[in-house]
Amino acid sequence: MQLTWRNGLDEGELAEVMALLEETEKADGVAPVGEHVILRLKAHRDVVHQIEPVQADVRSEHFVLRDSGGALIGYAHLDTEHEPDAGQLVAELAVHPDHRRQGAGTRLVEALLERAELGTDPDIDTGRLRTWSHGEHPGAVRLAERYGFHRPRELWRMGRPLTEPELPEAPPPEGVTLRTFRPGEDEADVVRVNHRAFVWHPEQGDMTEQDLRTKEQEDWFDPAGFFLAVDASGELLGFHWTKVHPDGTGEVYVVGVDPHAQGGGLGKSLTVAGLRHLRDTGRSHVILYVEADNVPAVKVYQRLGFAKLDSDVQFGR
Template sequence: MGNVCGVQLTWRNGLDSSEAAEVMALLDKTEQADGVAPVGEHVILRLKAHRDVIHQIEPVQADVRSEHFVVRDAGSVLIGYAHLDTEHEKTAGQLVAELAVHPDHRRKGVGARLVEALLDRAELSLEPAPDLGRLRIWSHGEHPGAVRLAERFGFSRPRELWRMGRDLATPELPEPELAEGVRIRTFRAGQDEPSVVEVNHRAFSWHPEQGGMTEQDLRAKEHEEWFDPAGFFLAVDGADRLLGFHWTKVHPDGMGEVYVVGVDPAAQGGGLGRSLTVAGLRHLRDTGSRQVMLYVEGDNAPAIKVYQRLGFEKWDTDVQFGR
């Protein structure tokens, strides 16, 4: 793809290990500058799937769900990147993108060049137009630069994801309250994956990302450094059938996260989600986390109310811009 003022944008359907490492370094640099990661976890996981060439049959490893837009300056230095998720293109006709521009190369047209390439890939005009649900671009932390680009190219705001948080010391956390015959135990790797995926699918059948988790996805996350089965809580009945779960996460800086809370629809309405959430919060507090965060859909008023009652407040917003 084209060269504008010495800036070269190219498209990739796969990255070799060297280029994947360059992209990871760019994402790290962007996160350091902005205080928020420019891409979601699933993008990082896909980039990490690129192993050294000696472990691959081919020197370039392609992910059929991913396309990559790479921007380099005249000296061939990576200054911009966009990841395009094509997983739902055939079924729902939707493409989802996330992008990053090197902090030293902003306000020079790199972000606009990436957006233009994404619009071209989605077969959309550069002029403002009604939202067709064809292209979604995330802005994590609602970055001012992303807002300007969205206004310039006429994107709407079909989705917001709130990040909420609270201190774990105060207010005091309540005790979990469980119905008779229900108990909470921790995750057993190698045994619980099928039931967790099954309940997750039912609990999040409406969710565009979480609902599609597979056993392979779950097992891949079990190999991440942060994974800890002791922080993965399962509510089961007397026959050990899974009713719901709370998967916690601890970030490298010690920040705790309510990573996923899922309750089987057949078990909803009795406060199980709240009790699972409390069990995970107490675990995070007792294992050293001082603060905890979570993500929740901005239009999910019932969930937001539950979290507010547990002491959470809104911290910031991720916005999905749409065309």
């Protein structure tokens, strides 16, 4: 096996990586990397730009693993966006289904540990390296145990049918109205509320206007499923952004409520409005992701009929 480090991919490599991710998802029933990795790959920096003056601006690093014949058998994406401030690196990786239990995952994990300059003491979680396992894959669990990774974070995927139980009535608080997102007009307000609502969240809270506009270009984006709650003066108080996956599954993509508007039932009103929209546009099932230790949010979703489906686990060293 030959492993190379890249801070950019050429078009051929990009196509190979995307094909590997697709094969892995087909085999496991869950995508091996998160949405932000796919967006980074789509907007990748080509290898022709791998020059010293721009390296400080590169937010992604790539570990490409090939067999003796040159075929791509493993890939790891390393997010370095927070390395300058918090010193943290976040990795997601995939091994081709036909090449598992042959050392490919081991090689990728060891390369990530070397890149993070971590020692061998498995009892210390330095916070330096975080590695996601989507769906808590058994192979990832074995590697985590072998290399002494901790489990600092768990993300639950919850779901429910939209046919039953019946969705509750949840009108917005007095003086608040719901409307849909207006592309080109509402980006700044959504980003402002999103930051206030998710200042604690390691990924969601950093969304920029450019990030939002990039997602508006995705095939799944539909402003009719993006609900905003505003007061009488038009000030944005919260939002519910829904998503529909290629297989037709709906998603409670993001629900964000400004802290000064929390506690009055606005989050529930927004959530139910989005669920009704998904149901009325033909979706039969809906999912969402929630931090496992966010007990209040989990209880709210359970009361709305959601149940845990599986977990994404973040392993750390």
